[in-house]
Amino acid sequence: MKNSAKVHSALFVVALIYAANYSISKDVMPQYMGPFGLVLLRVVGATVFFGILSRLVAPQDRITGRADQLRAVACGILGIGLNQLLFFSGLNLTSPINASLIQTIAPVVTVLASAVLLGERLTLPRLAGIVLAGAGAASIILSKGPVAAGGQDGLLGNVYILLNATAFGVYLVLVMPLMRKYHPFTVLARIFLVGAFIAVPAGWQQVQQPDYASFPASIWAAIAYMVICLTILAYLLNNWALKYASPALLGAYIYLQPALAVLIAVSLGKDVLTWDRGWQALLIFGGVFLVSRKPKSAVQPVPLEPVQD
Template identity: 30%
Template sequence: MHATPATARSYWPHILLLICNLIWAMDYPFYHILAPDYLHPMTLLTLSLLVTALLSLTPLIRQRAERVDPHDIPKLAAAALLIGVMRKGFLMFGLSRTSPVDGSIINTLGPLLILVLSVAIGIDRFTKLKVAGLALGLSGAIAVILWGGSASHEHSGLAGNLMILGGVAATAVYTVWFKKLLTKYRATTVLMWVYCIAAAVTLPFGIGPALHTDFSAWDTRAIVAFLFAMCFLTYLPNYLFNRALQGVKPAVTGIYNYLQPIAAIAVSVAMGLDRLHADTIFFALLTFTGIGLVIGSYTRERS
């Protein structure tokens, strides 16, 4: 039985979310390699946003720029601060102070924070199953944050974990508050405004150290990590995410976050950047179980 065009289109947002979350999972090992040993987090943030801003301008080669309502420009500037400066900044500074394993698990708080914000503005509602999932997921993620400061977790740090949490919160706010903006304009238009503004904000702070960085002294691993981070870790997943958000509810996009720690942990451990602890596995299972309950609540609502 062949899928109808409408059915096929309904799958595309989910496919895009799957791909962008797998790419985002690579943030954790690759940014951890680069910051702070090879680049200061602020310099890494600036270079990343600058490259992404240039990539966001490439659609103008084949299509005319879309007109933006002047009233929406402040909203686009706020989106730039959230998803460009704050999310990426917290992530890069956080990963310079904690482990990629802890960071990727904390990121699973995304769908739970999105749920809370969606309920707060009236586009979703709490059920007993959602509340149970929220409580369980939060308890697991908070335990990861706090245990990261213990002596047994030599690669982790409480300050870094809290920074990762700040990045997750920024992403949740962006996902919920700016969905209408993303459905009003093309994804390429939103990304062009967001990343050009974000690059302009960070450029004065990071361009000086970037120009004085001795890239010739880097080893092969650092060069590969840098090129991968510049080319793939910002524009491409955010383009896919913005396209997907045009076709699904914000809470659905958050559900796919649980793929990130699985991929990030596998890559980080394989690269020798981190190792798993028994308590981390337990807390991660708590978080995943909580997310599973939230997902299950949406399945019940549809039935």
């Protein structure tokens, strides 16, 4: 298999893993376990895995310097702790389709964060894209369409997902310098460890409440999926693909994830697709498309083969 085909395969599998999670998580929450309990299991599992892997793959690599240490702490708080707590809290309250569409605006937040933190120029098309995506997200958040079962607070859930996308967008800007300077497993081990200090106290009570002996095999499989596939496998495939994928290719797969999430949720009867959600999705996708387009002078092709040092 050629390297480009491997990259497409990796990105597709990552998109499929994330898309399926919107429906799979709803089978577990809140009947069998609360959202914070699931986050604790995910983060602790990943902390142990990446901690061991970093020692095996890059034993001499260490994050050094006060600035990088503080950056790693910020990445752990935003990208792991707050990000996952907000995501699962939001998904617990809102519908799979709403969550998948709102989370798509993460690239918009990344561009805004790059402008604020890195001084990157905001062009007119990007500003138009920010307004367009923001209008689409606001429409979903304020709409009174189908939400999670049980009369839960869909508005609050939508807001949590928006905050989740915001935290993740800022995290992407902060983590990039670390990924370029250190081995990815070194960075992942550190930021998951930081995230664990948030996830463990937040989810300790919820992880003790369930009657684990009553869990059917399907729920154990769903939990294993979230810990192994969603947290570990997706991170590994994503970090490998980022070495070779072009920005345009990454942008294309941004749109695939919510499309797959909609197909899975509707086919499993977890959610319904309405005309309102259709035009809301078009607003967000159009905005993300405009935001993701870099100015011509700043575009640099990224080959699908690694650059030789």
